[in-house]
Amino acid sequence: LLKVSELKRTYIMGEVEVHAVNGIDLEIKKGELTAIVGQSGSGKSTLMHILGCLDTPTSGTVHFNGEDISSVSDERLSVVRNSEIGFVFQSFNLLSHRNILENVMLPMVYKQEEPEIRKRKASNILSALGLGDRLLHKPTELSGGQNQRVAIARALANNPSLVLADEPTGNLDSNTSKEIMSLFQELNRLGKTMIMVTHDQNIAKNCERIVEIMDGKIIKDFINKDF
Amino acid sequence: LLKVSELKRTYIMGEVEVHAVNGIDLEIKKGELTAIVGQSGSGKSTLMHILGCLDTPTSGTVHFNGEDISSVSDERLSVVRNSEIGFVFQSFNLLSHRNILENVMLPMVYKQEEPEIRKRKASNILSALGLGDRLLHKPTELSGGQNQRVAIARALANNPSLVLADEPTGNLDSNTSKEIMSLFQELNRLGKTMIMVTHDQNIAKNCERIVEIMDGKIIKDFINKDF
Ligand SMILES: Nc1ncnc2c1ncn2[C@@H]1O[C@H](COP(=O)(O)OP(=O)(O)OP(=O)(O)O)[C@@H](O)[C@H]1O
Ligand SMILES: Nc1ncnc2c1ncn2[C@@H]1O[C@H](COP(=O)(O)OP(=O)(O)OP(=O)(O)O)[C@@H](O)[C@H]1O
Ligand SMILES: [Mg+2]
Numbered sequence: 001l002l003k004v005s006e007l008k009r010t011y012i013m014g015e016v017e018v019h020a021v022n023g024i025d026l027e028i029k030k031g032e033l034t035a036i037v038g039q040s041g042s043g044k045s046t047l048m049h050i051l052g053c054l055d056t057p058t059s060g061t062v063h064f065n066g067e068d069i070s071s072v073s074d075e076r077l078s079v080v081r082n083s084e085i086g087f088v089f090q091s092f093n094l095l096s097h098r099n100i101l102e103n104v105m106l107p108m109v110y111k112q113e114e115p116e117i118r119k120r121k122a123s124n125i126l127s128a129l130g131l132g133d134r135l136l137h138k139p140t141e142l143s144g145g146q147n148q149r150v151a152i153a154r155a156l157a158n159n160p161s162l163v164l165a166d167e168p169t170g171n172l173d174s175n176t177s178k179e180i181m182s183l184f185q186e187l188n189r190l191g192k193t194m195i196m197v198t199h200d201q202n203i204a205k206n207c208e209r210i211v212e213i214m215d216g217k218i219i220k221d222f223i224n225k226d227f
Numbered sequence: 228l229l230k231v232s233e234l235k236r237t238y239i240m241g242e243v244e245v246h247a248v249n250g251i252d253l254e255i256k257k258g259e260l261t262a263i264v265g266q267s268g269s270g271k272s273t274l275m276h277i278l279g280c281l282d283t284p285t286s287g288t289v290h291f292n293g294e295d296i297s298s299v300s301d302e303r304l305s306v307v308r309n310s311e312i313g314f315v316f317q318s319f320n321l322l323s324h325r326n327i328l329e330n331v332m333l334p335m336v337y338k339q340e341e342p343e344i345r346k347r348k349a350s351n352i353l354s355a356l357g358l359g360d361r362l363l364h365k366p367t368e369l370s371g372g373q374n375q376r377v378a379i380a381r382a383l384a385n386n387p388s389l390v391l392a393d394e395p396t397g398n399l400d401s402n403t404s405k406e407i408m409s410l411f412q413e414l415n416r417l418g419k420t421m422i423m424v425t426h427d428q429n430i431a432k433n434c435e436r437i438v439e440i441m442d443g444k445i446i447k448d449f450i451n452k453d454f
């Protein structure tokens with residue numbers, strides 16, 4: 001499904017060069033459930049943004065469903081991303097002036113369904129995440145963990161075939177985290193490819209494959225035997 | 228040090244009333260190391276904001292160092308807060324247009340030290356947190372966990388006697404989390420009173436007292452025997 005080769009992403013800041021991703025080869029198969037782990041600052045979010053077609057590499061190639069997307073137009077990248085990929089951001093990226101129902105409905109415009117259908121789907125996902133009684137509230141009127149769940153709901157709104165979740169349980173207690181992981185496992189059983197960055201051992205141990213990043217490179221990539 | 232009685236904080240949103248804090252009695256002794264735990268949405272951050280003099284209750288009283296601060300002027304609240312309290316926010320609240328050194332120096336104006344001294348202190352704290360080579364970078368140029376560490380550094384900048392940390396390791400890998408907890412334990416040994424909201428069992432088990440919140444009320448409050 002996803003294949004990156006000799007991937008590099010460098011940030012240039014005046015005299016300083018930060019090699020956030022410094023030579024990564026990675027192949028994600030359709031339907032895999034993968035955890036990406038590693039130290040704070042090791043390059044996980046940068047890698048996720050490239051895998052999720054939100055960023056282009058400094059060098060190297062990215063293939064999504066066989067198509068080379070490392071150098072396509074922004075329009076093409078946007079079409080691929082919005083129809084196929086759901087992204088849960090580490091810092092949520094919600095619109096603070098819209099309520100959570102509107103926030104979740106936002107990506108749905110790409111599927112061109114009736115507003116009533118979109119509204120019902122959005123409220124269903126939010127209710128499944130325990131937020132059914134807060135649909136008309138804005139992100140600023142909710143707790144950190146509630147906002148994290150809205151970000152997860154929005155990533156799932158378009159029924160994407162690939163879900164990338166960047167630390168989806170960082171603000172959640174262990175019970176709510178377990179519920180989120182069960183949801184992700186269910187989506188994986190339904191055929192979705194899932195890649196999640198996590199610092200939580202309980203999440204990582206439930207993934208079939210674990211990739212460890214250090215200083216922008218992969219240092220470990222193994223199948224999880226306990227899976 | 229801190230004493231709250233029959234504390235309530237209600238958010239009124241049109242027809243809906245959210246009882247975020249719904250009757251809490253709590254006494255924090257000087258020098259205690261306390262963890263606050265509980266489900267997402269249970270009222271932890273709301274309670275922390277009141278304890279940290281960032282918010283006033285709907286009803287009930289708050290005493291800090293013997294002074295009733297539930298109904299003092301905003302000016303008085305601001306003086307108490309800036310001289311005595313360091314707060315690590317769940318969503319960091321950093322200034323994105325300033326670099327991290329400036330962000331950490333910001334609260335230091337209240338101590339009225341020489342700019343050179345403030346600069347050196349700020350760079351020392353940031354270096355201790357592994358960010359010594361990124362001092363001139365802005366929050367948008369750093370990872371989630373790096374930003375979390377800047378938020379921690381800023382809370383400590385004024386050498387406060389009370390440190391309130393709202394989920395200080397949510398974006399950190401286990402190694403970096405351990406370093407943060409060691410730092411907090413060291414600050415506690417030096418006499419600081421520490422209160423941290425955490426979902427991380429490894430953090431909670433290292434605290435001498437654990438308070439559990441559910442639906443805006445305290446359901447458990449015990450001394451940690453393994454401490
Ligand atoms: N500004 C607000 N307006 C309305 N309701 C609010 C507001 N802020 C918080 N709430 C609500 O108050 C309740 C408690 O929120 P709080 O942020 O204290 O929870 P929390 O325990 O910190 O949760 P989390 O672990 O998810 O961070 C939640 O139901 C939340 O939606
Ligand atoms: N816009 C940017 N400009 C400059 N450097 C950046 C930028 N974004 C990230 N970096 C740097 O690239 C490196 C990798 O960042 P990245 O966000 O991918 O880390 P991460 O593994 O997700 O960390 P965390 O676990 O803390 O979220 C870090 O050193 C970070 O400071
Ligand atoms: Mg990250």
Ligand SMILES: [Mg+2]
Nearest residue numbers: 143144272317
């Ligand atoms: Mg909170």
